[in-house]
Amino acid sequence: MTDITLRQLEYFISVLDRGSVSDAAKDCNVSQASVSSALAQLEKRLKVTLIARGPARRARPTSAGREFGIHARSILSNVSDAVESLNDESSILQGPLRIGCIPTAAPRMLPATASQFGRLHPQIDLSFVEAHPLTVQQMILHGEVDVAVMYRKQVQMEGITQHTLAEVQLHALVSADHPVADRAGVDIAELIDDPLILLDSPPTAELLVSQIRGVGYEPSVRWLIPNAETIRSMVGLGLGFSLANAVPHPDTVTFQGMPVRYLPVTNPEFSNAIVGVTMAGTRLSKKLRAALDILRTTAADTDPHRWREQTAP
Incomplete structure (x- = not known):
């Protein structure tokens, strides 16, 4: 497998996330030709079609592409964690972090979380996805988001670890x-x-x-x-x-x-709780730990009991 490079995997995942070669090229700060060439080399080495080109030059993964994407994300995440482990003394967090959230909790959790990351960890490339409870669980299991926010009683799938953010009434x-x-x-x-x-x-x-x-x-x-x-x-x-x-x-x-x-x-x-969920067995990197800490702070700051105390005569 020496013909497969981390750069090829990075470009492939970017195409999956952005939905087109042109957007992936902008995201990776390279030319479209570089991304197209890397994809072609990857598909040739694997002897499968990973990306189907559709109307308006949109790119969609084939079934093989979706399956390979799960493993490719895991590989890139493991490499990132390995590099990070050598720099545990550094307080600077950087790189991509993808947070999923159910729509009902998103207004409560996402804006303040984005603001806190911008203030505390400006070098983190933060992105959000809103989706229904079953969908965000699938996204966790497929490696499409790093952590997702939902309610404890909505968690129905195996292979997911729950991290309590706050009790809710x-x-x-x-x-x-x-x-x-x-x-x-x-x-x-x-x-x-x-x-x-x-x-x-x-x-x-x-x-x-x-x-x-x-x-x-x-x-x-x-x-x-x-x-x-x-x-x-x-x-x-x-x-x-x-x-x-x-x-x-x-x-x-x-x-x-x-x-x-x-x-x-x-x-x-x-009674219920709002939880952050991650893929079971995933190492809690510094970025994930920071995300869970910020999500807990956000949940505490938006507790309706605090608002009632603030508005009481």
Whole structure:
């Protein structure tokens, strides 16, 4: 395998991530011809087609390319870790770091994380991917992201290690004129007769319905909606209530400017945690440790209990 070089693997992975040879060339700061030549040499050596060229010169991996990409990422990651291990005394972190996140947690976690990295580790090439829980787990297992943020009860796949970032409390989202709107907390039994509007992001709705049934109630699910902002607007209009682990600032209103209320659900059965997940067996490099530390700080800074304390009279 002496004909295969790390540079070829680097260009190949860049094409996978960027979706075209031209974008990969810009990312790697080389010419398109260099990337194309490296890909051709790699495919010739392996005797398989790794990249299929589609319309508008877009590049998509073949089945062989996807499989090889998993191993190529692992090789590059191991080499990076090996180099890093020789420089453990250095406080400077650099190179790429890919963070995945479920859409409901992204507004809470990603902006402050990006800001912290920019301030503390400006030489890190940080990138983000938002995807549904099942997808981000697949991306972890395929080496497409280094760490992903989700909720503990959403983790369903083998081969993943969980790192607790913060405990979370489920909240009920109700309209500002709902009978329980001014309460400090609510039992799920007090809302069970209302229509329920849930986020359509598997397995989120299924898990919540199962938990409600587990405490002895049958929810009346009115709609499954893929957008949290749309759900907030529907609740603001009094069309039902919803449930969420991600709680925005108390001043948040709907798209139409209507106030809503997020009330802690007091049933202990609904406890959960926000976690960072990595591929099982992966060495926690300095970059990954820094990422987990920053994610924990972000989770603590956006804890809804802190906001309630800050806004209390």
